[in-house]
Amino acid sequence: MATFALIHGGGGSAWDWHLLEAELRGRGHDVVAVDLPVEDESASLLDYADSVAAAVGERRDLVVVAHSWGGFVGPLVCARIPAELLVLVTAMIPAPGEPPSDxxxxxxxxHKDMDDPIGLFLHDVPKELAEELLTKGRNHADKALAEPWPLDKWPDVPTRFLLCRDDRFFTPDxxxxxxxDRLGITPDEIDGSHSPMLARPAELADRLxxxxxxxx
Known part of the structure; x- marks a missing residue:
């Protein structure tokens, strides 16, 4: 069995993964879902990665799963602790030295119209669940958004990218x-919106x- 380290997107929290966490634990896996210190004005990208590494501790057979903005953090975790696999789920892919804001x-x-976040990010998530997610959003401090991504190359870890075919934010094309362009691979694909961990947790667990x- 594997240990899955689940990294949420910008303004998110470990709660975003609770349905997938239950699926994976029910299949015998260990799961670590971390609240990144996104509200901490002093926290750097490396601090974000350290928070995940600390939560993982001595666990092994590690699979790092990063969603959306968490794509800036997942590779940093893999550069800090041994990982068997990195899975990017409809995630941002950083380039060396690139600030997330760039x-x-x-x-x-x-440009995307952000006036309807449910329609943009959560259109296939059950309504009550989508509305609950919106109440849990967190402000994202500027430091980690503006600083250069600190690696000079992609970490030496097998990497898969899972694209969501019905994503209205990070559209498939x-x-x-x-x-x-950035990874030199063909992405894998799954049906659904930008939030498959809430819309299709069992299917996402199957893929993982x-x-x-x-x-x-």
């Missing part, structure tokens, strides 16, 4: 191009387990 312009990400067994 990613949008550097990748050609277009856009992300396929970013993944090819498939990576371990070679079925995906």
């Amino acid at each position: 990613w949008w312009g550097n990748t050609g990400f277009g 856009f992300m396929r191009e970013v993944v090819r 387990e498939g990576y371990l067994t070679g079925r995906s």
Whole structure:
């Protein structure tokens, strides 16, 4: 069995993973879901990675799973502690020295109307669950958004990218191009919105387990 370290996106929390965590634990895996210190004005990207590494502790057979903005943190964790696999779930892919705030312009990400967050990010998530998620949002301090990504190359860890076909935020055509450009791989694909951990936790767990067994 594996240990899954689950890294949430910008403004999110460990709660975002609670359905997937239950799925994975029910299949015999260990799970570590961490609240990144996103509200801490003094916390750097490396501090974010350290918070995950500290929570993982001495656990081994580690699979790091990073969602959305968490793509800036997942590789840093893999550079700090041994990991068997890094899975990016509809995530941002950093380049060496790139501040997260520059990613949008550097990748050609277009403007999105943010007035309807449920329609943009959560359109296939059960209504009550989507509304609860919105109450748990956290402000993101500027330091980790503005500082350069600290690695000079991608960590030496097998990496998979899972794209969401119905994602209205990181749309499929856009992300396929970013993944090819920045990782040089073809992304895997799953149905659903930007939040598969809440909309399709069992299917996402199947995919993650498939990576371990070679079925995906």
